[in-house]
Amino acid sequence: MPKYSGSVRSVIIALAVILLIVVVSNTAIGTTNISPVLTAKIIYMGLLEWVRGTLSWTLSLMGIPFDGSALFNSISPDVTWTDGQEMIIMGIRLPRVLLAALVGAALATAGCSMQGLLKNPLADPYIIGMSSGAALGAAIGFTLLLPIQLISFIFATITIFVVYNISKVGGKVPVDTLLLAGIAISFFLSALTSFFLFFSESLHQIIYWMMGGFWNASWDKVKITLVIVFTGILLSYRHSWNLNVMLLGEEQAQSLGVNIESVKKQILVISALITAAAVSVSGIIGFVGLIIPHIMRNIIGPDHRGLLPASTLMGAIFLVLSDTFARTFPSKMQTVLESNDIMLFQVILERIGSLQGVDLPVGIVTALFGAPFFIYLLRKRRKSLYA
Amino acid sequence: MLEVNGVIVRYGNRQILNQVDLHAENGKFVGIIGPNGSGKTTLVKTINNIIKPNAGSITVDGRSIDTMSSIEIAKNIAMVSQVISINFEFTVEDVVLMGRTPYIKGAETHEDMEIVQDAMKKTKILHLKDRFVTQLSGGELQKVIIARALAQNPKILLLDEPTSHLDITNQIDILNLVKDASRKGILVIAVMHDLNLAAYYCDKIYLLRDGDVISSGTPDEVLTPSNIKTTYNIDVEVINNQITNSLYVIPRLEPLGKKTQLSQRDIMSTFA
Numbered sequence: 278m279p280k281y282s283g284s285v286r287s288v289i290i291a292l293a294v295i296l297l298i299v300v301v302s303n304t305a306i307g308t309t310n311i312s313p314v315l316t317a318k319i320i321y322m323g324l325l326e327w328v329r330g331t332l333s334w335t336l337s338l339m340g341i342p343f344d345g346s347a348l349f350n351s352i353s354p355d356v357t358w359t360d361g362q363e364m365i366i367m368g369i370r371l372p373r374v375l376l377a378a379l380v381g382a383a384l385a386t387a388g389c390s391m392q393g394l395l396k397n398p399l400a401d402p403y404i405i406g407m408s409s410g411a412a413l414g415a416a417i418g419f420t421l422l423l424p425i426q427l428i429s430f431i432f433a434t435i436t437i438f439v440v441y442n443i444s445k446v447g448g449k450v451p452v453d454t455l456l457l458a459g460i461a462i463s464f465f466l467s468a469l470t471s472f473f474l475f476f477s478e479s480l481h482q483i484i485y486w487m488m489g490g491f492w493n494a495s496w497d498k499v500k501i502t503l504v505i506v507f508t509g510i511l512l513s514y515r516h517s518w519n520l521n522v523m524l525l526g527e528e529q530a531q532s533l534g535v536n537i538e539s540v541k542k543q544i545l546v547i548s549a550l551i552t553a554a555a556v557s558v559s560g561i562i563g564f565v566g567l568i569i570p571h572i573m574r575n576i577i578g579p580d581h582r583g584l585l586p587a588s589t590l591m592g593a594i595f596l597v598l599s600d601t602f603a604r605t606f607p608s609k610m611q612t613v614l615e616s617n618d619i620m621l622f623q624v625i626l627e628r629i630g631s632l633q634g635v636d637l638p639v640g641i642v643t644a645l646f647g648a649p650f651f652i653y654l655l656r657k658r659r660k661s662l663y664a
Numbered sequence: 665m666l667e668v669n670g671v672i673v674r675y676g677n678r679q680i681l682n683q684v685d686l687h688a689e690n691g692k693f694v695g696i697i698g699p700n701g702s703g704k705t706t707l708v709k710t711i712n713n714i715i716k717p718n719a720g721s722i723t724v725d726g727r728s729i730d731t732m733s734s735i736e737i738a739k740n741i742a743m744v745s746q747v748i749s750i751n752f753e754f755t756v757e758d759v760v761l762m763g764r765t766p767y768i769k770g771a772e773t774h775e776d777m778e779i780v781q782d783a784m785k786k787t788k789i790l791h792l793k794d795r796f797v798t799q800l801s802g803g804e805l806q807k808v809i810i811a812r813a814l815a816q817n818p819k820i821l822l823l824d825e826p827t828s829h830l831d832i833t834n835q836i837d838i839l840n841l842v843k844d845a846s847r848k849g850i851l852v853i854a855v856m857h858d859l860n861l862a863a864y865y866c867d868k869i870y871l872l873r874d875g876d877v878i879s880s881g882t883p884d885e886v887l888t889p890s891n892i893k894t895t896y897n898i899d900v901e902v903i904n905n906q907i908t909n910s911l912y913v914i915p916r917l918e919p920l921g922k923k924t925q926l927s928q929r930d931i932m933s934t935f936a
Contacts, residue, residue, distance in 0.1 A: 522762050524752050529745065532712050533816070534738025534766035579752040 285583035288576065292590035299594050300378060303601045304370045311362050318354045319366045325353055373494035376502060376558060377600040377639070378593040380491075381565055383506040383555040385592020387548035388566025389573070389585055390513050393520040394544050395452050401567040402552040405459030405545075409466035410436025411556040412487050416473040419483050426498070426557045433553035436462060441545060449538055489562035489640030491600055498558045509551035510589055516544055517581035524579065562640045564647040565592055575654060596639070599646065603639040665689055666711070666820055666851055671720030673706055673875075680706045682875040683720070688868065690819065693846040694853045695862040697886075698872030699896050704855040707872070708822045711853065712743045724819060738766035742813035745824045747805055750797045756808050757793045760784055763815030780815050787811040787841055803834030810841060821845060823854040827861075839865050863887055863911040871895055887911050 305316035329349050336343040387402035395404070403409075414432025418425040440462050444455040474480055519540045523530040527537050552566075573587040668686035672679065680703045688694045696704045709715040711722055713729050722729050724740050732740070742763070750759070760783055764776045784790045787807045792800065797808060806826060813821055823842065827835040835858075843865055846852040856862040862869060862883070869886040871879045873895040879886045892900050898915055905912035 518765070518768070521754070521758070522765055524754075525747075525750060525759070525762070528709075528714055529743070529747075531714055531734065532738065532741075532743040533762060534735040536734050579754060580758065 285577050285580070285587075289583065289586050289590065292587060292594065296378065296590050296594050296597075299597050300374055303597050304366060304374050306601050306605060307365070307370055308605075309362075309365055311358075311366065315358055315362070316366055319358055319363055320371060322354060322356070323363075323367045323371070325349060372496050372499045373491045373600070373604070374597055375499050376494040377491050377596045379499065379502045379506050380555040380559045380562065381569075381592040381594070381596025382510060382589045383502075383551040383592075384562065384566040384596070385569040385588040386510050386513055386585060387552045387555075388592075389570035389581070389588040390516075390520065390544050390548050391566075392570050393524060393581055393584075394541060395456060396524065397452075397456065398571070399567075401563075402548060402555075403561070403563075403566070405440050405455060406436045406463040406466065407433045407549055407552045408556060408561045409463040409470065410434075411553060412561060413466045413470045413473070414557075415486050415560070416470045416477065416483050419479040419486070420473055420477045425486070426501075430553045430557035433556055434549060436466065437545065437549035437553075441542070450541055485638065486560045488638030489560035489643075490603065490636055490638045491559055492604075492636050494558075502554050502558055505554040506551050509547045509554075512547050513544065513551075514585055516540055517585050520544070520581040520585075521579070560638070560640065562596070562643055564640075564643045564651075565596055568647050568651045569595055571651070572654065595647075596643070599642040600639045602646075603637040603642045606637040606642075665725050666853070667721075667723045668707075668711065669721045669723075671707075671710060671717045671722065673703075673710055673715060674718050680875050681710065681717070684872075684875070684877055686711075686870060686877075686880075688851055688853065690851045691846055691849045692851055692867045693843060693865055694851070695866035695869045696853065696855045696872060697857070697859060697862050697869060698878075701874075702872040702895070703875040704872055705824050708743070708824050708853060708855055711820070712741055712822055713737050714743075735766045738816060740818060741820045741822060742816040742818035743822045743824070744806075744809050744813045744826050746826065746828060747809050748802070748829065750805070753796045753798055755793065756784070756789060756795050756797055756800070759797050759808055760811045760815050763812035766816065779817065780811075783811040783814040786814060786844070803830050803837065806830060806834070806838055807841070810838065814845065818850065820851045820853065823852065825855050825857060828857055835861065859887060859892075859913045860905075860911075863913065864908050883911050887913060 301317050301320060302313050304320065305311055305313040311319075329345055332345065333343040384402050388400070391400040391402060391404060392398060394400075397404075411429040411433040414429035415425050417423065417432075418428040440455065440459045441450065443458045443462070444450045446454060474483055477483060519530070519535050522533055522535050523537060523540065531537050555562075569592045570584070570588045573584055573591055577583050577587055666686070666688050668684060671681050671684045673681040684703075684707060686694075686707070696707060698704050706715060710717050711729075713722075713732075713734070724732075729737055729741075757780065760780045761772060761776070763783065764772060764780065768776060781790070784793055787810050789804065789807050789811055792804060792808075797805060800808065810826070821842070826842070827838050830838065839861060842852055842854065846867075854866075856866075866883055868881065869883055870877055871886050871891055878895050879888075879891045887902055889900050889902055892898065892902075892913065901914045901916055903912050903914065904910075
């Protein structure tokens with residue numbers, strides 16, 4: 278399907294390169310000073326070890342003995358870093374940066390699909406109630422001491438299922454009904470969440486979670502999110518042409534052979550799942566899913582074959598940058614020591630730096646920077662932004 | 665070959681189509697006329713399977729469209745509705761390529777692109793191919809939509825008032841295009857408002873009122889003063905327009921600002 282023009286392809290390639298640079302350079306930023314070059318080396322080494330481990334594991338399953346140490350040693354960099362530095366990069370910062378990238382990619386892709394599907398410039402991943410569902414799940418989770426990620430994921434998914442079925446009229450799901458049902462359910466669930474907040478002991482935790490952040494990133498979270506988000510994003514790309522055709526109107530799309538109800542259902546389910554996966558690890562991060570697709574549409578046009586991947590990449594870049602700002606923002610505990618040679622202390626400092634209640638919630642950062650930029654775009658362009 | 669047999673469509677308690685029968689062969693230009701609310705649009709949408717009939721059958725070359733998938737229907741039947749504007753910055757070529765949607769599996773092929781070029785050539789919009797559809801005039805846009813329909817390689821081309829909002833030049837341009845398509849073997853079914861254009865272009869006309877086919881046949885058979893009186897409730901004069909050699913329908917309006925009424929002879933002499 279990729280028949281987008283050369284300029285669109287170069288924008289996408291450029292964004293992919295920028296994302297890579299942003300991931301490495303932002304991993305280098307933090308309380309402890311580690312140079313970007315050293316960071317890149319540490320990440321490269323980690324990647325090599327992972328490839329080697331996976332390779333020998335797979336081969337051993339097939340009964341082939343594997344010893345690639347000679348090969349791997351020849352392409353490995355010299356270890357010029359301390360264990361503490363490796364721990365900070367690989368154990369603390371990289372999973373956090375990757376998680377931010379994944380969540381940004383998920384939200385921007387889901388937002389872009391929803392704006393196309395609902396033909397509504399105000400649509401974002403949360404528009405039909407996923408965020409309120411996830412928030413209620415988290416509130417219940419904190420109050421009853423259940424696993425937050427799992428329960429908010431389940432609640433977000435149930436919400437979409439309920440909204441979809443409420444909106445069904447004679448086997449079809451009219452877009453307007455879907456939007457209104459989503460808003461009604463959102464209000465209802467928000468009221469339930471407030472009800473829980475009112476009685477909950479963990480008021481502060483819940484509110485902080487709802488503001489969104491990556492303070493509790495871990496490799497486990499990265500892996501789970503990666504599987505869901507990566508699959509979901511690829512599945513949404515399969516519908517990019519259908520989304521284009523549906524932009525011209527549902528009846529026209531139908532007459533061109535697009536099974537609109539089935540496409541609608543698939544896109545809703547895919548977007549709901551990747552959004553739920555994102556929200557369950559990061560809380561409710563606003564604005565990424567709304568503005569990133571608009572910015573990219575402004576740059577490369579409405580063709581979803583280019584627009585979807587561009588939004589995915591830009592969402593990842595934007596959220597990594599926002600999170601770096603959030604975690605390095607001078608807060609209560611971080612100003613103790615700038616560069617300390619004691620390895621253990623460095624690690625502890627990084628850990629404390631990313632403990633709950635210390636970081637600025639990234640949801641604040643995205644809206645604080647995103648909103649003025651978005652307003653600038655609105656003013657700069659004379660014609661409608663959503664076209 | 666399209667056969668519509670005893671089609672009934674209801675919205676709630678209202679019956680929109682009342683046992684409508686319609687038979688048409690490939691290569692014909694069939695007009696559907698009738699006052700607003702007579703069920704014309706519903707009829708073409710039902711033929712396109714966008715509206716499912718409550719009763720009756722629709723077959724294309726003997727196959728019921730009920731048994732076809734939406735992709736199969738799109739390969740057989742294309743629909744051109746009245747498109748006033750498209751708000752998204754797609755190029756003309758992209759929109760015409762959308763006509764290949766039922767054929768494209770994964771990526772479009774070289775053949776698809778050739779068919780798209782050919783459709784743009786036939787509709788004389790090749791020079792617009794890289795323009796955004798947001799920048800086109802109403803007439804150009806309607807040609808793009810017709811090119812898209814032709815790119816579907818349909819057996820049947822449905823048009824729902826394709827020219828109502830266009831000026832006289834564009835109306836004739838577009839109807840000539842469609843007539844060409846019908847001469848090349850496509851069955852054209854067009855909802856039309858202008859009785860005189862219908863008389864000129866159509867091989868067969870169906871006259872609808874309140875969901876019933878009041879009359880069907882050649883323009884001569886259908887466009888009679890009495891048929892028009894029963895459906896539109898106005899008095900008309902039907903004459904033979906010798907310039908176009910087709911019927912011409914003139915409403916018997918009272919001349920404005922004049923005391924005396926024109927006699928039939930005056931009218932005849934104007935057109936003779």
